[in-house]
Amino acid sequence: MNKTILTLVAVVLLFNCSTAQKITKEQPIDKAVVKASMIKALEWQEAHPIFAIAPTDWTAGAYYTGVTRAHKATNDMMYMAALKNQAYWNNWQTYNRLHHADDVAISYSYLYIDMVDNRKNFVDLEPTKKFLDAHLYEDDVWKAGNRKNEMGQTILWWWCDALFMAPPVLNLYAKHTNQPKYLDEMHKFYMQTYNQLYDEEEQLFARDMRFVWTGSDKDSKEPNGKKVFWSRGNGWVIAGLALILDDMPTDYEHRPFYEKLYKEMASKILAIQPEDGLWRTSLLSPESYNHGEVSGSGFHTFALAWGINNGLLDKKHIPAVKKAWHAIAACQHDDGRVGWVQNIGAFPEPASANSWQNFGTGAFLMAGSEVLKLN
Known part of the structure; x- marks a missing residue:
């Protein structure tokens, strides 16, 4: 199916994520409604488990990071019950690719449980430690630059999504165990990804080296001539930045770099927000798939609201965040399911x-968790 047909299908399927946005975008935030919608989303997702590879993979890691943030914001035991249940049945394990950032994302939830649960010997962080030590300190072909292909697998975190998966875990592990060496290692590998994938002109991240435009590769540009920047890919990065800054010591020597990067990306994301509130899957070519998409938009909304709540963004941006939240909320079905999520991928594609x-x-819960804190 070609791109034109896919676009037409997406437009035909557009439902309340177009009309409801226009109606609700100026409404105030009703925190009771936000909390209720978040619980409905949790209940539906817990009743309809899904994962890409295993219950400990990156999809579950991202989802339970959302559950973690929801509990942190509300202290509702429904979220903690979900967190503990999955951790227990996972036996506190990561997934098994020790040099793939995706496979430790689930540990963010384990670390959080250990930080808020007072029972000794309930949480087992040994699998997380084993993963992190292997990930950072064992030799691997990616770190040695011996596995080069079209995606640019010459560094450990060769795709921008990785900046959500591993760095927040490393940062939180360093904080929780009082071992700053893990934070220093995180920064070292983060800079590799930044130097390879960050576009300083556009202030956005290419997903991987296939989308780093060299001036000759037509496939790395959209039909409108703009570079390809994937909404969810950049959502992973800016949401990961908010998570990192939330736990990073205020006096950490490299913190100014992360704050500067956060502010640059937030400024860009705000500048290109569509009028209806939801970002399109292709950030600089919204006409390619001219409908909103919730996973990228949820991560953007979480990060922007977090910045306002923590003084990194001016409160004048609250209306933009409120508009985004109302648009996201309009994409939730009556049963709690969150629709208009682009399926697993690595570049802009349509949703329905x-x-x-x-x-x-997870993105929905993360967004709600910070919207609840807005004044």
Whole structure:
């Protein structure tokens, strides 16, 4: 199916994520309604488990990061019950690719449980430690630059999504265990990805080296001539930045770099927000798939609201965040399912009212968790 047909299908399927946005975008935030919608999303997702590879993979990691942030914001035991249940049945394990950032994302939830649960010997962080030590300190072909292909697998975190998966875990692990060496290692590998994938002109991240435009590759540009910047890919990065800054010591020597990067990306994301509130899957070519998408938009909304709540963004941006939240909320079905989530991928593609993934629910919960704190 070609791109034109896919676009037409997406437009035909557009439902309340177009009309409801226009109606609700000026409404105030009703925190009771936000909390209720978040619980409905949790309940539906828990009743409809899904994962890409295993219950400990990156999709579950992103989802339960959302559950973690929801509990942190509300202290509702429904979220903690979900967190503990999945951790227990996972036996506190990561997934098994020790040099792939995706496979430790689930540990963010384990670390959080250990930080708030007072029972000794309940949480087992040994699998997380084993993963992190292997990930950072064992030799691997990616770190040695011996596995080069079209995606640019010459560094450990060769795709921008990785900046959500591993760095927040490393940062939180360093904080929780009082071992700053893990934070220093995180920064070292983060800079590799930044130097390879960050576009200083556009202030956005290419997903991987296939989309780093060299001036000769026509495939790395959109039909409108703009570079390809994937909404969810950049959502992973800016949401990961908010998570990192939330736990990073205020006096950490490299913190100014992360704050500067956060502010640059936030400024760009705000500048290109569509009028209806939802970002398109292709950030600089919104006409390619001219409908909103919830996973990227949820991560953007979380990060922007977090910045306002923590003084990194001016409160004048609250209306933009409120508009985004109302648009996201309009994409939730009556049963709690969160629709309009682009399926698993690596570049801009369409979504539909009935496309959902657990990481989309995670983005929804993350966005709600910070919107609740807005004044």
